[in-house]
Amino acid sequence: MRWTFVNNDFAGEGRSVIQTNDLAIQRGYAVFDYFRTINNQPLFLDDYLDRFFNSAKELSISIPHPQAAVKEIISQLIKKNNIPQSGIRMIATGGYAPDNYTPVQGNFILQQQPLALPDSIQFEQGIKIMTYAYQRDLPAVKSTNYVMGIWLQKRLKEKGLDDVLYFQNNIISEFPRANIFMVTPQGQLVTPAHNILAGVTRKKTLAFAGGILPAETRDISLTELKQAAEVFMTSTTKRILPVTEIDGIRIGNGKAGALTRQLREQFIRLGESVTGSAHSPS
Amino acid sequence: MRWTFVNNDFAGEGRSVIQTNDLAIQRGYAVFDYFRTINNQPLFLDDYLDRFFNSAKELSISIPHPQAAVKEIISQLIKKNNIPQSGIRMIATGGYAPDNYTPVQGNFILQQQPLALPDSIQFEQGIKIMTYAYQRDLPAVKSTNYVMGIWLQKRLKEKGLDDVLYFQNNIISEFPRANIFMVTPQGQLVTPAHNILAGVTRKKTLAFAGGILPAETRDISLTELKQAAEVFMTSTTKRILPVTEIDGIRIGNGKAGALTRQLREQFIRLGESVTGSAHSPS
Numbered sequence: 001m002r003w004t005f006v007n008n009d010f011a012g013e014g015r016s017v018i019q020t021n022d023l024a025i026q027r028g029y030a031v032f033d034y035f036r037t038i039n040n041q042p043l044f045l046d047d048y049l050d051r052f053f054n055s056a057k058e059l060s061i062s063i064p065h066p067q068a069a070v071k072e073i074i075s076q077l078i079k080k081n082n083i084p085q086s087g088i089r090m091i092a093t094g095g096y097a098p099d100n101y102t103p104v105q106g107n108f109i110l111q112q113q114p115l116a117l118p119d120s121i122q123f124e125q126g127i128k129i130m131t132y133a134y135q136r137d138l139p140a141v142k143s144t145n146y147v148m149g150i151w152l153q154k155r156l157k158e159k160g161l162d163d164v165l166y167f168q169n170n171i172i173s174e175f176p177r178a179n180i181f182m183v184t185p186q187g188q189l190v191t192p193a194h195n196i197l198a199g200v201t202r203k204k205t206l207a208f209a210g211g212i213l214p215a216e217t218r219d220i221s222l223t224e225l226k227q228a229a230e231v232f233m234t235s236t237t238k239r240i241l242p243v244t245e246i247d248g249i250r251i252g253n254g255k256a257g258a259l260t261r262q263l264r265e266q267f268i269r270l271g272e273s274v275t276g277s278a279h280s281p282s
Numbered sequence: 283m284r285w286t287f288v289n290n291d292f293a294g295e296g297r298s299v300i301q302t303n304d305l306a307i308q309r310g311y312a313v314f315d316y317f318r319t320i321n322n323q324p325l326f327l328d329d330y331l332d333r334f335f336n337s338a339k340e341l342s343i344s345i346p347h348p349q350a351a352v353k354e355i356i357s358q359l360i361k362k363n364n365i366p367q368s369g370i371r372m373i374a375t376g377g378y379a380p381d382n383y384t385p386v387q388g389n390f391i392l393q394q395q396p397l398a399l400p401d402s403i404q405f406e407q408g409i410k411i412m413t414y415a416y417q418r419d420l421p422a423v424k425s426t427n428y429v430m431g432i433w434l435q436k437r438l439k440e441k442g443l444d445d446v447l448y449f450q451n452n453i454i455s456e457f458p459r460a461n462i463f464m465v466t467p468q469g470q471l472v473t474p475a476h477n478i479l480a481g482v483t484r485k486k487t488l489a490f491a492g493g494i495l496p497a498e499t500r501d502i503s504l505t506e507l508k509q510a511a512e513v514f515m516t517s518t519t520k521r522i523l524p525v526t527e528i529d530g531i532r533i534g535n536g537k538a539g540a541l542t543r544q545l546r547e548q549f550i551r552l553g554e555s556v557t558g559s560a561h562s563p564s
Binding site for chain 2: 004006014017019020021022023025026027028029032041050057059060089091093094100101102103107109111113129132137140143145146147148149150151153154228250
């Protein structure tokens with residue numbers, strides 16, 4: 001039995017439901033966040049909770065429990081489910097609005113699923129991506145709106161590509177579900193500063209990267225990106241994953257770069273260290 | 283008891299539910315449409331059904347019943363509920379995607395609610411609006427994504443305004459839930475041609491407008507709009523409603539215009555005629 005939590009109670013399989021007049025269903029009006037566990041320990045939970053509560057505040061969505069209580073419920077959910085390597089999704093919705101438009105007290109949902117991370121073989125190969133002119137609405141808010149990202153999946157499949165990077169006016173921003181970094185030919189680490197969701201993996205990478213190479217956040221043009229020595233994505237489910245081809249152009253030598261590998265190893269060590277898990281799967 | 287229809291069955295109050303792992307809730311991935319009834323007769327139903335099925339196709343969302351069967355279910359819903367003047371919402375979702383991202387067989391929902399239309403007093407006053415630089419994603423698709431429209435409600439309330447008109451690069455497109463028309467100082471009816479949802483009320487208005495004044499669809503700049511003789515919105519819930527102020531600038535004499543009034547009367551007559559309702563409330 002895999003348990004979900006809805007509002008005030010744990011719900012068994014098939015019983016995690018909300019009514020169809022919720023603004024999440026009627027108007028796509030909801031926020032969420034997603035973190036993972038290593039050996040049943042949540043990773044960087046406070047960062048994700050802060051972002052989740054901030055997204056909700058930005059969209060005037062009320063979460064029915066204070067942040068400390070949500071943390072405690074998460075701890076109970078992890079114990080009940082015992083899925084050591086998992087992803088946990090928190091959703092807060094606009095609720096049952098009588099006018100189908102104005103947010104009211106919303107529904108609150110916690111879901112847990114097993115999560116497999118990219119392994120070393122996937123890491124060494126990296127991913128091939130295309131770019132697409134698009135800017136997410138309210139980029140600092142993690143809303144549930146992924147219409148464009150999902151709609152583009154068909155095009156990606158047709159082209160045999162792994163992901164799509166958004167840009168606007170020749171300046172790159174982010175993937176639908178990940179941030180982007182590049183290592184310049186001069187050996188500097190750079191990631192976009194604006195019009196993005198502030199990823200937790202991005203933040204942690206920026207925090208420790210200085211020990212490996214100089215790092216900064218600023219605008220990056222498409223042209224500059226395609227001339228980078230190394231490019232990688234960061235996300236909760238991918239950690240640090242090399243991008244080896246962009247719009248058919250090979251990046252570096254077309255394989256995982258040395259600095260990307262070093263940063264990934266450092267990130268994995270950090271995760272092990274904060275969760276007290278010396279031997280988490282890499 | 284107000285009935286809803288979910289997938290294959292009518293559901294009583296509080297029993298219209300879907301599981302929380304549907305893509306509509308997880309990723310805001312769903313389409314919908316909304317039509318009204320006059321004296322228990324659906325108005326322009328085929329137009330709305332065509333658009334609904336087309337939206338679903340564009341987003342690779344599957345509706346579990348063919349269009350003729352949906353029409354028959356709607357007819358049963360109208361009988362069971364007996365809400366003569368109502369709005370009926372059809373929703374089709376991305377379904378319970380195992381990867382939380384790729385649409386699968388979705389959920390299908392029909393909901394009916396009483397609907398009050400703007401009366402003659404509201405018509406004569408018209409509405410005051412502001413403009414906002416924004417372009418809806420995939421504008422031809424009626425997705426459930428209204429994050430921007432709802433987010434802007436707070437700003438509208440603060441300013442004491444009724445609605446917001448989107449524009450980009452100085453060209454206007456539409457309201458979050460309605461189309462826009464203007465009558466030029468030369469007496470021509472114009473409505474934007476591109477980057478909009480093709481409204482059914484818009485389409486019907488364009489079809490009969492030629493009998494009253496010359497009409498065309500083309501790009502309209504913000505500047506031109508603010509110098510219009512008359513401006514109005516069209517939508518299923520508002521029919522034809524004058525816009526009397528835009529960004530603090532009065533349109534025409536600040537009251538409902540004569541041509542707008544004539545078009546509204548014609549639209550009401552058309553609704554009465556196709557539903558066989560000689561005395562629907564105006």
